[in-house]
Amino acid sequence: MDVSDILTSQASKHKSILVEKDIPPDIDPSFLTVTDTNAIDNESYVHERETYLQANARDGIQLLIAALFSLPTLSSPEGPLAQLPAPTTQLPRAKPLPKPKPVTKWEKFARAKGIHSQRRDRKVWDEESQTWVARWGWRGKNKTEESQWLHEVPANADTDYDPSKEARAARRAQIAKNERQRTQNLARSQQGQAVRAPIDREQELERTLATTRASTASMGKFDRMLEGEKKPRGVKRKFEPIERSVEAEKSASLALLKKLGNGHRSSKKAEQDPSGESIGDGNILNVRKAVRFASHGQGAVALAHKSGTGRNSRQKRKGKQ
Amino acid sequence: MLRVVKPKNARSKRAMEAREPKEIEDPRTVIFVRGTHTGEVVNGAMKDLMSLKRPHAISFSKKNVVRPFEDATSFEFWAQKNDASMFVLGQSTKKRPNGLTIARMFDGKLLDMCELGVDRFVSIDEFKTAKPPPGHKPMLHFASELFDTHPRFIQLKSLLMDLFNGEVIESIYLSGLEHVISITVAPSSEKLASVPDAQTDEPLPVVHIRGYTVKLLTSGQRVPRVELVPMGPSLDLSLRRHRPADPELWKAAMRRPKLKKQDVEKGLGKKRKNVEVDEMGDLRGRVHITKQDLTKLQTRKMKGLRGAPGEDERESEDEGEGIGAARPAKRKKKAP
Numbered sequence: 227m228d229v230s231d232i233l234t235s236q237a238s239k240h241k242s243i244l245v246e247k248d249i250p251p252d253i254d255p256s257f258l259t260v261t262d263t264n265a266i267d268n269e270s271y272v273h274e275r276e277t278y279l280q281a282n283a284r285d286g287i288q289l290l291i292a293a294l295f296s297l298p299t300l301s302s303p304e305g306p307l308a309q310l311p312a313p314t315t316q317l318p319r320a321k322p323l324p325k326p327k328p329v330t331k332w333e334k335f336a337r338a339k340g341i342h343s344q345r346r347d348r349k350v351w352d353e354e355s356q357t358w359v360a361r362w363g364w365r366g367k368n369k370t371e372e373s374q375w376l377h378e379v380p381a382n383a384d385t386d387y388d389p390s391k392e393a394r395a396a397r398r399a400q401i402a403k404n405e406r407q408r409t410q411n412l413a414r415s416q417q418g419q420a421v422r423a424p425i426d427r428e429q430e431l432e433r434t435l436a437t438t439r440a441s442t443a444s445m446g447k448f449d450r451m452l453e454g455e456k457k458p459r460g461v462k463r464k465f466e467p468i469e470r471s472v473e474a475e476k477s478a479s480l481a482l483l484k485k486l487g488n489g490h491r492s493s494k495k496a497e498q499d500p501s502g503e504s505i506g507d508g509n510i511l512n513v514r515k516a517v518r519f520a521s522h523g524q525g526a527v528a529l530a531h532k533s534g535t536g537r538n539s540r541q542k543r544k545g546k547q
Numbered sequence: 548m549l550r551v552v553k554p555k556n557a558r559s560k561r562a563m564e565a566r567e568p569k570e571i572e573d574p575r576t577v578i579f580v581r582g583t584h585t586g587e588v589v590n591g592a593m594k595d596l597m598s599l600k601r602p603h604a605i606s607f608s609k610k611n612v613v614r615p616f617e618d619a620t621s622f623e624f625w626a627q628k629n630d631a632s633m634f635v636l637g638q639s640t641k642k643r644p645n646g647l648t649i650a651r652m653f654d655g656k657l658l659d660m661c662e663l664g665v666d667r668f669v670s671i672d673e674f675k676t677a678k679p680p681p682g683h684k685p686m687l688h689f690a691s692e693l694f695d696t697h698p699r700f701i702q703l704k705s706l707l708m709d710l711f712n713g714e715v716i717e718s719i720y721l722s723g724l725e726h727v728i729s730i731t732v733a734p735s736s737e738k739l740a741s742v743p744d745a746q747t748d749e750p751l752p753v754v755h756i757r758g759y760t761v762k763l764l765t766s767g768q769r770v771p772r773v774e775l776v777p778m779g780p781s782l783d784l785s786l787r788r789h790r791p792a793d794p795e796l797w798k799a800a801m802r803r804p805k806l807k808k809q810d811v812e813k814g815l816g817k818k819r820k821n822v823e824v825d826e827m828g829d830l831r832g833r834v835h836i837t838k839q840d841l842t843k844l845q846t847r848k849m850k851g852l853r854g855a856p857g858e859d860e861r862e863s864e865d866e867g868e869g870i871g872a873a874r875p876a877k878r879k880k881k882a883p
Contacts, residue, residue: 228702239766239767240767241764241766241772242766243768243771243773247710256715257687257713257715258684258687258710258719258724259686259688259708260686260687260688260689261689261695262688263690263695264692265692265734266689266690266691266732266733266734267734275755276777279731279755280777283727283731283757283759283775284773284774284775285739286688286690286729287686287729287761287773287775290606291686291724291761291763291770291773292628292770293772294719294721295721295726295769295770300718302816303719304722305721306720307718307720307721308718308720308721309717310718311714313715316803317713318658318792318797318800319572319653319800319801320572320575320652320653320804321570321572321632321633321653322567322654323570323802323804323854324567324569325568339828339829340824340829341824341828342824346681358718365549388764402623431758434637452579474762521669522743528811
């Protein structure tokens with residue numbers, strides 16, 4: 227039996243799905259995009275523009291549909307679901323790539339050891355209520371022990387042993403531990419980020435060295451310079467200007483005279499001492515020195531014990547200052 | 548620059564986390580901005596483009612003094628405020644009537660921009676066809692040789708793809724393919740197509756954007772026959788000013804994430820073979836070695852086993868084979 231007639235008549239009912247193009251269009255199924263790089267026919271574009279645009283679009287879309295229908299599909303209640311491949315066209319991102327999360331101490335350890343920890347569910351099955359309840363948090367399962375109406379008490383427990391309180395304390399301790407670890411991890415991750423500039427460290431070293439140089443009894447005057455040791459940088463002698471205002475000169479001279487009048491004592495203690503007994507006010511006796519001498523360096527309290535009287539208690543206090 | 552805020556409650560924290568950069572990005576939110584003056588044509592064009600872009604579209608319906616080619620700070624501010632990364636600005640001036648500017652952002656900064664002039668516009672409402680529901684993905688059809696060669700049209704294609712269809716998806720309902728946006732460039736001179744860097748004075752050809760609905764007819768085969776019905780909007784656009792992307796910023800925007808572990812296992816990357824972690828958490832490797840040659844193994848010599856002078860060799864061979872069979876061919880060794 228010849229079926230070719232039937233086949234051709236059946237085929238003529240349907241319009242063709244074949245599309246002929248000189249250059250095969252570039253199809254990106256992931257973005258549902260077809261790019262047809264064939265030249266536009268000028269004549270038909272000028273004369274029957276809309277029809278031509280529509281026909282051209284139809285041809286391109288026919289090819290795209292053919293590509294999409296040939297993709298592997300999954301069945302679903304709403305019809306076949308075509309699985310799209312990765313896109314071939316690269317479009318720019320809207321935001322930069324996410325930064326990787328800083329690794330916690332445990333994660334670092336687990337990675338080194340090759341431990342794959344399983345994620346714990348946030349819900350646990352509660353046998354009593356036959357429901358899923360939260361592991362922690364609001365109505366959490368971890369609070370059952372402290373909220374139960376009857377508690378087991380160990381035989382050797384103290385008289386004031388409160389099992390509910392103990393359970394709560396244990397839970398709070400766990401929370402505190404977690405928080406401590408969290409903050410430590412946070413600090414550790416930030417420590418890694420903020421690398422101190424090397425120039426800062428150098429400056430700091432230089433500053434320390436300069437301080438130690440000037441920390442000898444002679445302010446470093448008689449210290450021998452080591453081999454390879456550099457001169458301290460930035461140390462300059464400062465000279466006062468030759469011409470100064472009369473006021474400034476006067477105050478400077480007066481300050482010098484005052485120093486001379488006070489002998490060599492220039493300590494802050496003497497300046498702060500409000501009592502009239504300090505030297506410089508006509509009192510020749512240096513009480514502090516005298517007490518030190520009399521008590522053999524043990525102080526005014528020891529001296530008072532020895533003498534056994536409160537006669538010069540005011541002086542004692544002074545001496546202690 | 549907005550100040551960095553610390554979330555005060557869980558809801559705002561979730562909202563802030565949703566705005567953080569993701570490996571696989573959400574579709575771009577587009578803000579439709581009106582400039583200092585917009586005519587009827589620009590308003591209509593923006594409304595129709597917005598109806599195609601819904602639900603990822605925000606309308607700024609008040610007038611705004613924006614000149615993005617001079618100063619893009621307001622775009623950057625709005626982008627950060629609204630978590631949007633694309634703009635369509637409609638502005639009609641005496642010098643540039645009926646202008647539509649498409650701008651794209653990266654990391655809160657302006658990436659690139661293209662200004663288009665609307666020469667002819669037919670609204671979506673003038674075609675009496677069913678309109679696609681919001682959120683449906685259109686199929687895109689680009690037709691011109693310039694989309695492969697000319698930098699202006701390459702940029703335009705990239706912008707329009709991002710505008711209409713920028714989201715990477717894994718799967719799609721074949722029954723949901725309902726509408727098409729076709730972008731065709733008018734015939735151009737040979738010179739424009741051949742000169743790649745576009746240093747010619749020739750005017751750029753007009754771009755036609757047409758919307759169609761798709762009818763899928765039976766073809767007697769698995770692939771259906773496609774018929775298109777004009778749906779609108781139909782726009783004839785001419786290219787005006789543009790701003791190409793800064794190469795550094797573009798490079799940063801085109802950076803791709805590394806291959807995922809499951810993809811690596813699927814065969815997209817290299818897989819580590821013969822390495823596993825046992826239940827103690829130790830890394831164990833399996834080393835395959837060649838079969839040991841035991842024929843020349845020297846076993847213990849005993850006087851009693853010694854036979855006639857000729858038999859000596861044969862016996863020791865038998866013994867050696869026996870030992871070899873008892874040993875496993877594969878051995879587990881701890882990896883170094």
